[in-house]
Amino acid sequence: MKKFLYIIFFIFLSLFSLESKSNIFKMQGDTINIFKFLNIYDIQYDYDPILKKLTVDKKIEIVDGFEYYKNQKNIKKSDKISQNKSDGFYVSIDVLKDISKTILEDKVDIIEDKGSINIFNKTEEEKLKDFPKNKQTINENRNYKIDVIIIDLGHGGKDPGTIGNNLLEKNIILETGLELEKEFKKQFPNIDIVITRNTDVFHTLQKRAEIANKAAALDTKNPKNAIFISIHANASFNKSAKGLEVFFLKSQESSEYARAVSMFEHSASVRFNNVDSQKYTDYTKTAYYYMLIEQYQKESQLFAQMVVDETYKIKGVSKRSTPVQTAFFYVLKGSVMPSILIELGFLTNADDAKLLKSKKFQQDVSKSIATALKKYIKEFEDTKGFTK
Numbered sequence: 414m415k416k417f418l419y420i421i422f423f424i425f426l427s428l429f430s431l432e433s434k435s436n437i438f439k440m441q442g443d444t445i446n447i448f449k450f451l452n453i454y455d456i457q458y459d460y461d462p463i464l465k466k467l468t469v470d471k472k473i474e475i476v477d478g479f480e481y482y483k484n485q486k487n488i489k490k491s492d493k494i495s496q497n498k499s500d501g502f503y504v505s506i507d508v509l510k511d512i513s514k515t516i517l518e519d520k521v522d523i524i525e526d527k528g529s530i531n532i533f534n535k536t537e538e539e540k541l542k543d544f545p546k547n548k549q550t551i552n553e554n555r556n557y558k559i560d561v562i563i564i565d566l567g568h569g570g571k572d573p574g575t576i577g578n579n580l581l582e583k584n585i586i587l588e589t590g591l592e593l594e595k596e597f598k599k600q601f602p603n604i605d606i607v608i609t610r611n612t613d614v615f616h617t618l619q620k621r622a623e624i625a626n627k628a629a630a631l632d633t634k635n636p637k638n639a640i641f642i643s644i645h646a647n648a649s650f651n652k653s654a655k656g657l658e659v660f661f662l663k664s665q666e667s668s669e670y671a672r673a674v675s676m677f678e679h680s681a682s683v684r685f686n687n688v689d690s691q692k693y694t695d696y697t698k699t700a701y702y703y704m705l706i707e708q709y710q711k712e713s714q715l716f717a718q719m720v721v722d723e724t725y726k727i728k729g730v731s732k733r734s735t736p737v738q739t740a741f742f743y744v745l746k747g748s749v750m751p752s753i754l755i756e757l758g759f760l761t762n763a764d765d766a767k768l769l770k771s772k773k774f775q776q777d778v779s780k781s782i783a784t785a786l787k788k789y790i791k792e793f794e795d796t797k798g799f800t801k
Contacts, residue, residue, distance in 0.1 A: 443493050445509055446501035456516055467502050470516050475504060482508060484515060557797045559790050560637035562597055563625045564608040566590040566644055570615030575648040577760030580770055582646040589775045590644050596779040629750055641752035646769060647759045655762035656731035659720050660738050660754045661713035712751035712799055719785035727777045729768050
């Protein structure tokens with residue numbers, strides 16, 4: 414009898430020991446509340462309620478309502494959309510496994526079992542298992558060459574853009590854009606040059622971003638390294654305002670002026686498409702720009718400064734007090750790549766208007782942008798995609 418009790422005791426002890434090395438998490442559908450996992454394994458995290466972004470150990474970024482997430486420098490696609498709810502932040506099992514692999518270095522074993530997840534702490538003797546790879550990883554196998562240059566020309570057709578001194582923005586930027594396309598094809602014969610319009614036609618913000626993202630093959634296993642250049646002309650109630658400036662994307666505008674410029678460009682495109690702005694806000698989510706805004710910010714800023722440095726050498730170009738600014742342009746955040754928006758000058762200023770309509774300026778500014786792009790490409794290649 415005593416021997417039997419000892420056997421029962423040791424069985425109970427072994428079961429208790431096994432249970433102490435595991436944690437059971439209830440699933441909701443095919444997702445799991447990641448907060449419980451992070452707290453149990455003492456993993457640091459931060460949640461931004463404005464961007465609705467969960468950052469895990471400063472390495473992994475997950476945004477509410479997205480199937481894409483960022484693991485250090487790689488953008489990955491999960492099996493399910495991540496969702497922030499009243500009781501926690503829910504992610505798919507493949508995201509949980511990726512967090513385990515990245516932060517816990519596969520020191521736990523994750524097993525799915527009938528609506529729950531069992532997570533066992535591995536012993537030192539156990540061999541590490543490779544978890545299945547996600548369906549799609551962007552930029553994981555990047556080459557270090559620029560493959561595509563997209564020239565974006567806004568407005569067109571029923572949308573005239575800025576109007577000043579008897580000039581329409583849609584015509585000025587079309588003429589300049591065609592010169593830029595010609596110069597790029599001459600200077601970069603081994604790079605694909607894509608232009609969003611080459612006639613007087615109106616494209617929505619969504620269509621322009623789709624053209625750019627398709628050219629960059631973003632939905633394939635081998636996305637291309639691309640750069641996006643949007644050409645515009647500016648306007649102001651102050652007729653003395655003049656000069657060329659360049660914007661790059663950032664969630665916080667650098668000034669109230671930058672905010673006004675971005676709002677004007679956005680409102681014009683929305684107005685002529687007869688829809689509300691929510692449509693474009695939703696579209697940019699599908700482009701998962703939240704994940705890439707920080708990744709491409711430095712590249713965009715570098716290129717913006719290079720463009721300013723070169724274009725300010727052109728005779729007649731007026732200098733702005735803050736030539737490089739940040740703004741929340743919808744067309745930039747919809748295009749998933751390093752992006753800049755160039756305001757060539759103010760059509761509402763007589764001197765700028767005269768300059769912008771001249772063929773010589775259109776050719777000179779095209780050459781200057783091409784020179785800046787050459788410098789950017791060299792920097793990109795020398796630093797292996799700005800990783801060195």
